[in-house]
Amino acid sequence: MTAFSGSPTPHHLARPAGRARWTMIWLAFGATTINYLDRANLGVALPYMTEELNLSKTGAGVLLGAFFWTYALTLLPSGWLVDRIGPRRMMVIAVAGWSVVTMLIGAASGFLVLLLLRLLLGAAESPSYPSSTKIVARWFPSKERAMAASIFDSGGRAGTALALPVITVVIAVVGWRGSFVAAGLLGLLFCALWLRVYRDPETHPRLSAEEHAYIKEGGGADAGSDVPPMAWAKLLRYRTTWGMIFGFFCLSFVLYFFITWFPSYLVDARGFDLLKLGIFGMLPALLAIPAQWLGGALQTRLINAGRSVSYARKVPLISGLVVSSVIVFAGVVESPAAALALLALSQCALCFAASSLWALPADVAPAPGNVASLAGIQGFASNIAGFVSPLVVGILLDSTGGSYVAPLAVAGGVALVGALVYAFVIGKIAPLGGAATGPAADAAPTPQQT
Template sequence: MSSTAAAPEHQTVHTSVSARASRVRWFIAIACAVGLAINYIDRSAISVALPFMTEDFALSPAQQGLILSAFSWSYALMQIPAGRLIDRFGERLMFGASVLVWSLFTGLTAVASSFGVLMGLRLGLGVGEAGAYPSSAKTVSRWFPPRERARATSVYDSGARIGSAIATPVIATIIAVWGWRAVFVIAFVFGVLWTAGWWALYRHPEALRRVNDAELAVINEDRAVPTGAKEKPMALRQLLRYRTVWAMMLGFFCVNFMVTFFLTWFPSYLVNERGFDLLKLGIFGSIPPIAAIVGSWIGGLTGDYLLARGWSVTRVRKTCLVTGMLLCAVISLAAVAPEAWQALALMSVSYAAAAFTIVTIWCLPSDVAPTGTVASLGGTQNFFSNIGSALSPIVIGALYGATGSFQAPLVLAGGVAVAGALIFGLMLRRVEPLVKTPVTA
């Protein structure tokens, strides 16, 4: 892809193409997916490596919990600033900058020498990664019409699931061959390469010669303001007036509390609770993340299919959200599963349901906010959701340390998922533009 040197040339290209729409928008969604795959490999790397890093650092369970949690605290705190910056400076600049910053902190983890340094690097990783999902949501809102956004969201979100799935076997292999420090060096290199590609190739739809008039017409379907127009984002205090926004934040808090188990304590659960060695961890530990990839795809297909069948946006989104959250709750049953394969099966269903739900959650900012506010709203909901991510490893670590078992943490995670289903079912009344439904009305 290359940008157009002059507006007249771009116009000539558009008028010379056939009526069949080009499909550049799907390559853009795939580029976002690759960025999020790197995102999740980098944030998951320490989770897979941590059982083996403790030999060098002599970390207690409480210290491990703090290290796993540190990322989420800075990640959550930077969500709102990241969203505002993305809406102001654009997803091209800010997505690339985000990947570059987190890749730097990932690479520096290879030379960490103490618990304090690890904590600082994890905090830095969270700052960098804060822009990834809001940038992807902004990109999809700019490139896709409402009828395609669930599928487009599932494409980029599946990148995160793919990253989670390949992280365990790939990182376990690297550790076995070169040691845990090599993991972070390799992750750094891939992040820098993606950043260079994104900055070189990404532009807005109207600035790419490969986007023909027919595709631009698709992109601008049902859009009050053309994709190239500049819009002033809504203020944070204005967003927080809406019941819809609070439902988005609280519901996302619940799903992130549950799903963060898979990104933090899951490898330790398999090693310590189920007796897996490094080989088994690498093979079987990737099953739930693979199931999550499928869950993400199903979420996108289901949402767009139901819209095409004539369901209202409210009915589609609420059905997917409540159903997904209730299925997430089966993680509690893994606590009493007598066999490891049974626990893995239940966790696979739970993780797939979480991915199914998250696709719908990330459709909501585009559903209810103007284009100029999508990243700000995405960052706002992601801020609150990642408080759940930050609390999850600490609470789970404390319960595990107190009981010596993962049974209580798994039951708690399932209970939080049920609470999320209630929030989406009862608190999220309608999915419609925010200007129509202020809380104070």
């Protein structure tokens, strides 16, 4: 029996009649949507919480970023746990945990209580992305991974987009505290659906033999594989791993502006009222959803046309980050409409690039037991950016009298650095342990074959 290889995909494989794998990834989309709805709730409610709780801009930046302190730190053990006990159990534990914490935020009485609950929320949400990445690896051949990953990850844009109109309506009716309670209840309802519907391929009662064979022949990773995982310390010897870390940091630095400070930007810098915020504020995130699906579909098309996995993954990564740097101009144009258009283009380009991100762990994992761990490692870096980005924006706003020119200029520069990382730090995208994974691979061992 040979070692797991996540990258090669026979291009000639015909699509089977079964659709069970797509049901599973749309469930993961639902989990991600709720995940982002809950984490974005604070950003939407913040303009209405600030006066009641006496929060400064810097204090608000700390609260927005505090989520990512524990989220980033717990991504590492969460990825390891998902690899060991599977996505079905870990996902329901995560959704139930963060839903309860979200409801408790609605009862917060001051800065310190909010800070503690944001820290708990970060820890509770951390298993979500490693679980969804594991689902991609188990349920999809490599030529469909980018499309599958784009679907579940676009739940982040859906949750962010829904947060603006839905939560603003809830705030208008029952106040900002009620918005957190409602979001938490939605998550608890989803837990029941998840337990009823989700199964791994080996235990799914409605997965046809034809579809199962299609997944396996295309490089899908079986949960029961006996290929031993590579130790974490050895994963970090590879240049590819470090490219995934630094590249994802740069992309996330820009993306988290939209998740955290974007509603405040529209209110403070562009004078949007509650109605305009709810209507126009959701447009960039809504447009970013089909942009991300387009990136995933493009990769499937490129691989089917005979292009390498490396080429297919890097085209959206590099081009998307370059285009996203137009965010810098949103800080200097006079027209609110032009600024909104530039920000929408930037977020669409970021999500076009992001279509590759959560396919990479399965592409480069040397064994099935490393997929969620690699997702946790790159996610750790992403969410260090999630802490740094809102804090940097808050500090720059306080130091410049509330101007968004400097924060948006910094974001544009970071996007260009990310494009350079994906272009030149990551070499050929292939399972770690082969000669093609970078100079560091020369000194790194290859997993044993059994």
